[in-house]
Amino acid sequence: GAVVSQHPSWVICKSGTSVKIECRSLDFQATTMFWYRQFPKQSLMLMATSNEGSKATYEQGVEKDKFLINHASLTLSTLTVTSAHPEDSSFYICSAPRGAGDYNEQFFGPGTRLTVL
Amino acid sequence: DAKTTQPPSMDCAEGRAANLPCNHSTISGNEYVYWYRQIHSQGPQYIIHGLKNNETNEMASLIITEDRKSSTLILPHATLRDTAVYYCIVRTSYDKVIFGPGTSLSVIP
Numbered sequence: 001g002a003v004v005s006q007h008p009s010w011v012i013c014k015s016g017t018s019v020k021i022e023c024r025s026l027d028f029q030a031t032t033m034f035w036y037r038q039f040p041k042q043s044l045m046l047m048a049t050s051n052e053g054s055k056a057t058y059e060q061g062v063e064k065d066k067f068l069i070n071h072a073s074l075t076l077s078t079l080t081v082t083s084a085h086p087e088d089s090s091f092y093i094c095s096a097p098r099g100a101g102d103y104n105e106q107f108f109g110p111g112t113r114l115t116v117l
Numbered sequence: 118d119a120k121t122t123q124p125p126s127m128d129c130a131e132g133r134a135a136n137l138p139c140n141h142s143t144i145s146g147n148e149y150v151y152w153y154r155q156i157h158s159q160g161p162q163y164i165i166h167g168l169k170n171n172e173t174n175e176m177a178s179l180i181i182t183e184d185r186k187s188s189t190l191i192l193p194h195a196t197l198r199d200t201a202v203y204y205c206i207v208r209t210s211y212d213k214v215i216f217g218p219g220t221s222l223s224v225i226p
Contacts, residue, residue: 004160006160034213034214036216043202043204043216043217044161044216045216046213046214046215046216049213091158093160093161095161095214104210104211105163105166106163107163108153108160108161108162108163109160110159110160111158111159113158
């Protein structure tokens, strides 16, 4: 099956620094990718839709200036958490759809655990 | 806005069938029923999907009622590795995947 990877798998940073998380589709191209955030014991929350070659679309309540998304190629989307604070500590997961026509399957990355000290 | 309703938690004895229900009474004609699961600290994993016919693959079976207002995911012989949160999601092929709270399944030895 299709594989989506994320890098890094975990990261610890100091408050005020920026952290970049990469999401790659390894064996297929994705013009769209999705970014989710998950707090402990909660479900995944969709943050934004990453669009190759154009601006990302953010869900209501997600600060676009804080969570910068870049989708520079058909296999790579990056999420940068700017000026990270402890409340940004979370599990970040990306996904990419593959397919056409009536069937479109989402493949999820393994997630990136961010801890902000 | 949640399109599905699932019980928050369920237990299942190892080796037995796990039957996970999902209600989706407002499902539209072009919406599929998808099931994903998330094992602790991992990304979600696709299990199965269906439109109106029952479906089976190597992981599970999906039974959809004739009126399509509910479905059941069946894990025929649950193992400890099936302990996870199971998400039932109703969507068209091109919709974003929006997760509800899901069902936390505990497989007990």
